[in-house]
Amino acid sequence: MPPAQARSCEASSPAAASACLEASARSQRVEPPAIESEHPADSTRTPPGGAPAYQYVLAVLLAIIGGLLGIVGAFFQEAQTTLTYVLLPFIGAPLIEEALKPSGIYLALLWWPRALRSQLFTAILCALSGLAFGIIESLVYVTLYVDNPSDEFIVFRFSVPLGLHAACSYLFGLGLNQRVIDWAAGRERLPRASRNLYIAAAVIHGTYNLTTVILAITGVIDFGD
Numbered sequence: 001m002p003p004a005q006a007r008s009c010e011a012s013s014p015a016a017a018s019a020c021l022e023a024s025a026r027s028q029r030v031e032p033p034a035i036e037s038e039h040p041a042d043s044t045r046t047p048p049g050g051a052p053a054y055q056y057v058l059a060v061l062l063a064i065i066g067g068l069l070g071i072v073g074a075f076f077q078e079a080q081t082t083l084t085y086v087l088l089p090f091i092g093a094p095l096i097e098e099a100l101k102p103s104g105i106y107l108a109l110l111w112w113p114r115a116l117r118s119q120l121f122t123a124i125l126c127a128l129s130g131l132a133f134g135i136i137e138s139l140v141y142v143t144l145y146v147d148n149p150s151d152e153f154i155v156f157r158f159s160v161p162l163g164l165h166a167a168c169s170y171l172f173g174l175g176l177n178q179r180v181i182d183w184a185a186g187r188e189r190l191p192r193a194s195r196n197l198y199i200a201a202a203v204i205h206g207t208y209n210l211t212t213v214i215l216a217i218t219g220v221i222d223f224g225d
Contacts, residue, residue, distance in 0.1 A: 059112060064128060094205035130166040
């Protein structure tokens with residue numbers, strides 16, 4: 001307490017002086033700041049620290065397995081109604097497949113968030129999922145969809161479509177992070193970047209499907225099958 005203020009308190013009556021001194025002491029007492037948690041307890045934000053090595057291995061395996069689920073979208077193209085048959089390969093299938101191919105990544109973000117702290121690593125895992133999907137899809141085409149496929153068709157199926165699926169999944173993976181998990185849990189809005197990258201991947205996929213159909217109809221692409 002400053003000397004001048006102490007003398008002022010002492011000049012008062014004993015009761016007033018005691019109250020004055022107590023009030024002055026309280027005013028000079030420094031309360032420690034309250035420590036608040038950076039994130040709420042139910043948040044799915046990535047915890048600090050690196051992940052154990054086994055989590056990275058499991059994330060890679062889950063990316064491959066999850067990519068196989070995207071093949072479900074390809075089976076939808078077998079619908080035989082005229083409207084669905086025309087629109088699904090260009091609109092429905094790309095939207096479905098691009099959302100399903102990173103199924104394993106969704107689980108990895110939920111189970112091992114520290115292993116997916118790097119956005120680039122997440123995008124690479126998504127590309128791996130797309131590659132796994134593309135391989136299974138191409139196997140289905142050359143063994144079930146097409147009778148006696150030519151060598152040119154087999155080479156095409158295991159090159160261009162695989163690159164397309166990997167590239168589109170990589171693009172979507174650049175926007176796939178913990179905030180998407182929070183959105184799925186209803187804790188926040190879908191990030192604009194995640195939404196835009198997903199739409200961009202689906203548009204590229206649909207444009208590719210449309211282009212290949214047009215080239216096949218016009219005879220530009222002919223594998224002799």
